[in-house]
Amino acid sequence: MSLTIFLQAAGSANMLPYLLAMFAIMYFFMIRPQLKRQKNEKKFQSAITKGDKVITTSGIHGKIVEFNDKDNTCIIETNAGRIKFERSAISMEMSKKLKVNTEKK
Numbered sequence: 001m002s003l004t005i006f007l008q009a010a011g012s013a014n015m016l017p018y019l020l021a022m023f024a025i026m027y028f029f030m031i032r033p034q035l036k037r038q039k040n041e042k043k044f045q046s047a048i049t050k051g052d053k054v055i056t057t058s059g060i061h062g063k064i065v066e067f068n069d070k071d072n073t074c075i076i077e078t079n080a081g082r083i084k085f086e087r088s089a090i091s092m093e094m095s096k097k098l099k100v101n102t103e104k105k
Contacts, residue, residue: 044092048074055094056085 048054052064054076060083062076067087074090075082 041092044095045087045090048087048090048095053095053098054090055098056089057091057094058089059094060085061098 048064050064050066053061054064055061056076060076060078062078062083064074065077065082066075068074072087073084074087075084
């Protein structure tokens with residue numbers, strides 16, 4: 001009976017390097033890029049200024065008119081009027097594409 005327990009423990013000890021390697025691969029291919037993307041998104045949101053043309057995550061195009069640092073919101077002027085949004089609702093990827101397209105024209 002003790003021999004089978006020893007063999008089972010030795011089998012699970014051989015699995016440890018594979019589990020560690022799998023965790024390392026997951027970290028470098030999944031977790032680390034996501035953390036980097038979040039860091040860049042925060043940097044972008046803190047760098048936007050009044051007058052910047054942006055696109056929200058819901059697809060609304062507009063120009064930043066005003067910031068409110070108390071509740072971390074901004075007011076965006078669209079063709080329909082002014083709308084208050086959270087800063088986190090501004091899409092970095094879409095806004096950068098919009099900026100590149102307007103510079104090309």
